[in-house]
Each structure stands twice: as C-alpha cells, then as structure tokens.
Amino acid sequence: MRHPVTAAPTPERVRTLAALAAPTHVSVAGSGVPTAAARGGVDGRGRPVLLVKPGETLHGAPAETLVTVDLTASREVGGVERPRALLKVRGWTQPVPAAETRAAAVAIAEACPDEDLFAAVEGGGPALLRVDVCHVIYMTGQESGVLDAESYLASAPDPLxxxxxxxxxxxxxxxxxxxxxxxxxxxxxxxxxxxxxxxxxxxxxxxxxxxxxxxxxxxxxxxxxxxxxxxxxxxxxxxx
Structure with missing residues (x-):
C-alpha cells in the first residue's frame, strides 16, 4: 500500500518560504559592524535583493562582501503577524546590473514598498544589491537544517x-x-x-x-x- 507524500521536499519548501519572506537584518561576516536592519525582497531564483541607501554599511561596499541576510516568513492571522520561518542566507553581494535593476525592483516591490526603489532604478543614490547564495540555514519551528547553494537554487517554490x-x-x-x-x-x-x-x-x-x-x-x-x-x-x- 502506497502512503501519500506528506510534505514537499525540503528544498522546495524552503524556496516556497523564501518566496513569501522579507529581509529583516543583514550582517557583514568577519567585521565588527553591528547587524543592521535590511529592506528588500527575494528574486525569482530565491536570491535576496537588498535596497541599500547612502550612509548604510553596504552602500558602496566592495563586491563580493560576505554577508548573512535574515529572511522572515510570517502569516497574518486574526490581525496579528505570526512567524512561520527564519531563513539565514549567507552569500556574497553583487550590484544588480543596470539592465536588470527594473526587473529586480519589480520582483521585490511587494515585500519592499519603498519609494527609493524608483531612485535605485533611475540610478540615484540608493542601490540594489543581490546576494549570491552560499548556503541557507532554515528554522521553521518544526525542523531546521542547512541547504547548500546547489540544492537551494536548483529547486523552485511550490508551483501552486x-x-x-x-x-x-x-x-x-x-x-x-x-x-x-x-x-x-x-x-x-x-x-x-x-x-x-x-x-x-x-x-x-x-x-x-x-x-x-x-x-x-x-x-x-x-x-x-x-x-x-x-x-x-x-x-x-x-x-x-
């Protein structure tokens, strides 16, 4: 007798949570710089995209800066936001190429309703940074673990x-x-x-x-x- 599959494979489930998550904090590895608030979203490949503004730690930082971005997925029930998962994405920052800034801004606009997104697209002071994933630590309340970049990026969110x-x-x-x-x-x-x-x-x-x-x-x-x-x-x- 075949038993039903009870849940999605872990990489798919983590990608699904990431698609619904928003960045909350970012830290620079190996530095004494305090963890800072983050704003942005996640692109179609599951990579965090950060909106950084002049005066912030990552604004003007060198490419390939190693960071950890906290992504929080929540569910609003009864008028209260309740956490579903915390994802810690470690990877290297890269400026979003100019030809891709508009698409990146659109991808994160719902999670990051910030007027400075328009300035980033137009090439003003704010900038968009993409995080090339090294690995993802996931904590859902029921389970936790680590996904390497290959497993994470090769998967996709639930198609429905x-x-x-x-x-x-x-x-x-x-x-x-x-x-x-x-x-x-x-x-x-x-x-x-x-x-x-x-x-x-x-x-x-x-x-x-x-x-x-x-x-x-x-x-x-x-x-x-x-x-x-x-x-x-x-x-x-x-x-x-």
Missing part, C-alpha cells in the same frame, strides 16, 4: 503558491467554523483556541489549532492544478 495563498486568506477570513470542525475531527479533541489554515500546497494542508500545535493533512496524491487544490481543500473542510 499564488492560488494557494489566496485560498489561505479566504478560508481564514470566511470559514473559521469549518476550520474548527476540521481540526476537531482530526485531533479528536475540542479546539481550545481559534483554528487557522497555516500552510497549503500541492502535497497537503497544515492547520494551526493553537500556539506551537500544527496538524498536517496530506492529500491522497499531489495535486497539479488550482482547481484540484481547491477541491482537495473543500473535501477537508466539508467531508461527505
């Missing part, structure tokens, strides 16, 4: 990520009763707190019935389309 995130927001905003009933069926216990849909991907769903408590529900087989994902989620919420 955009529609999955839309479904998560809709369910958490509009179907709290069904979520509670689903969690109670799965755990066999009354839910003591509000239940949230925490993760949703082609391999399954994760419910959060309370702090530090996650319940993973794998699909019978991985789904391949948004419609199939929506159907699997509906079966979880409304079993026949």
């Amino acid at each position: 990520l955009p529609p999955a995130e839309r479904m998560v927001r809709h369910v958490n905003e509009s179907h709290s009763r069904q979520l509670r009933e689903a969690a109670e069926r799965l755990t066999g216990e009354p839910a003591q707190e509000e239940v949230w849909l925490w993760e949703l991907d082609r391999y399954g769903a994760t419910l959060r019935p309370g702090p530090g408590h996650l319940v993973r529900v794998p699909w019978p087989a991985p789904v391949a389309t948004p419609a199939a994902l929506e159907h699997a989620l509906a079966c979880l919420m409304h079993p026949s």
